[in-house]
Amino acid sequence: MGRDEFFFLLLGLKWTVALSVVGFVCGGISGLGIALARTSGIRSIERITAGYIAVFQGTPLLMQLFVVYYGLALIGIRLDAWAAVSVGLTLHASAYLGEIWRGSIDAVPRGQTEAAKALALGYVSRMKDVILPQALRISLPATIGFLVQLIKGTSLASIVGFMELTRAGNIVSNQIFQPLTVFGVVGVLYFLMCCPLTIYGAHLERKFAASVR
Template identity: 85%
Template sequence: MGSEEFIFLLIGLKWTVFLSVVGFICGGIAGLGVALARSSEIPILERIMAGYIAVFQGTPLLMQLFVVYYGLALIGLKLDAWVAVAVGLTLHASAYLGEIWRGSIDAVPRGQTEAARALSLKYVSRMKDIILPQALRISLPATIGFLVQLIKGTSLASIVGFTELTRAGNIISN
């Protein structure tokens, strides 16, 4: 293996890391919204988010990437391969992280929420100051485990023609 192949692998590594970071950060922002909507007391919002989570957790990531890349092109919205993979990973991550974080919000002892209500804290203040800091600690292991799964999922980007670390290694070995 020469220097050209090594540089090609480093470029693939750069894109794998970049896709993982974009998918995790954007998915985390959207996932927080999903988690807050699922733990809100608005029944229609909870049902919509439950459906969203069911769709994205019930379908493989590969199919989601196909739908974003090829499906949107069928309706006239042609996305670059990188953008399509980033959008697909973001949607996938938001569903999983939303459910992980909703579970950790629900795992905070009920007495904490009741005490915050007894102090007349509004929903935003109650979540920001009382519930979310405790939920963060609870959710950390599952969140890191999902990040590892997301990094592994970037290898599916090669299906839509994007060259990341796994694809670069495959090209070199062939």
């Protein structure tokens, strides 16, 4: 495998990073809304969002990408591979992050909410200034862990023809007939992306556990 093949893998790596960022950021924005809905106290909204989470947590990401890319085309909504994968990853991430952050909001001591109400803080101010900052701190290790899973999950985008790192590895492997070498390099690139995040997440988990003690 020469320099040109390696640079081609780096091109796929760029799109893997882009997909991860889009899925995490857009999924995070949607996930925050889902977490707030799940803790709203309005039973109908809580049930709808709980069903949404159950669907996306109970089905494989691969199937979700297939439904977005091929299923929407059957009803006349045609998305290119980039848009379809971005939408699929966003929906997937929103369900998982919504549940992670819902659990973090519930983990904030109830006395914090009661104190905020005693100070006559409205819902928006109570969540923005009191509850969410504490919930974010609690959720960081799990959120980073999900980001690692999302980065690896982008490899499934190759199934609908999107050219990310795994797809680039397939193309190079078919050209030079050295699959072990090519996918060894692909594996190293994934490792270099994910390992620092995993270490950082474990560090945060230990740090927060120590502060609780």
